[in-house]
Amino acid sequence: MIELLIVVAIMLIVAAMAIPNLLRARIAANESSAASSVRKIATAEVAYNAAYPTVGYAQDLASLGGPPTGCVPTSTAACMLDSVVASGTKGGYLLNAAGFSGAGGLNESFVASSAPVSFNLTGVRNFCIISDGMLRSTTGTSGGVPAPDVGTCTAYGTAQ
Numbered sequence: 001m002i003e004l005l006i007v008v009a010i011m012l013i014v015a016a017m018a019i020p021n022l023l024r025a026r027i028a029a030n031e032s033s034a035a036s037s038v039r040k041i042a043t044a045e046v047a048y049n050a051a052y053p054t055v056g057y058a059q060d061l062a063s064l065g066g067p068p069t070g071c072v073p074t075s076t077a078a079c080m081l082d083s084v085v086a087s088g089t090k091g092g093y094l095l096n097a098a099g100f101s102g103a104g105g106l107n108e109s110f111v112a113s114s115a116p117v118s119f120n121l122t123g124v125r126n127f128c129i130i131s132d133g134m135l136r137s138t139t140g141t142s143g144g145v146p147a148p149d150v151g152t153c154t155a156y157g158t159a160q
Contacts, residue, residue, distance in 0.1 A: 023121075030123045033091035034114040035135060035159065041097050041112035042129040044080035049107075051078065056107030057099035057131075061088055064097060092122025096146035111153050113146035128153035135159040 044064045045057050052075045058064045064078055065086020071079035088095050093114045099107030109131045116123030125137045128147040136156035147153040 027121075027123055030092040030116070031125055031127075034093040034095075034116075034123060034125075035127050035137070037085050037090055037093070037095055038112050038114050038127045038129050039135065040081060040085055041095065042110075042133060044078070045097065045099070045110045045112060046133075047080055048078050054106070056101070057110035058097060059099045059107060061086055061095060061097040089117070092117050094144060094146055096148070098148065100150065109150055111147055111150050113148075113153060115140060115144055115146040117144060119144075126156070127159065128156055130154065 041061070041064065048058045048064060049056055051073070055075050058078065061081075063076055064081045065083060066073070066077035066079040068083040071077065073079045084090050085095060093116055096113045096115075097110065099110045102108030111128055111130050113126065113128035115126045119140055124139055126140045126145075126147065127135060127137045129135055130150050130153050135158070136153055137159040138156040147156070
C-alpha cells in the first residue's frame with residue numbers, strides 16, 4: 001500500500017511540473033494562430049479594396065466572410081475569409097476588422113486586430129495590422145479588447 005502511495009505521489013509531482021509547461025505551449029499556439037488570422041484578415045482587406053474600389057476597405061469582419069457553403073461574393077459578404085475567422089473568435093482569441101472612411105467617403109484605412117478572450121489563459125499578447133501591412137503586438141493586461149482603431153494599433157510595438 002505504501003509503495004502505491006509513493007508511486008501516486010511521484011505521478012502528482014511530475015504532473016505538477018508538466019501542467020504549467022502545457023499551458024504555456026497552448027498559449028503560444030493560440031498566439032501563433034491569432035497572428036496568422038490577423039495576417040489573413042489584412043490580406044482579405046487588401047483584396048476587398050481591389051475588388052470593390054467604390055467601397056474601399058471592408059467596413060467589418062462580416063463583410064470579408066460569407067456563408068460556409070454556396071458563397072456568392074458581394075460587398076457585404078465577399079467570401080474572402082473562412083467562416084471560422086469571419087465569426088470573430090478563433091483559438092481563444094477575439095478577432096476584429098474595421099474600415100475607416102476618409103474625406104472621399106471611401107474606407108481609406110483599416111485595422112485588423114485580435115485580443116485573448118481570457119488573459120493569461122488563452123493568450124497574453126494582442127496583435128494588429130493596419131494599411132501599412134506591418135504586424136504589431138503588445139502584451140495586454142486584460143483580455144477581450146482588440147485594437148479598435150488605427151491610432152491604438154500604431155501604439156503597439158512591431159512583432160518579431
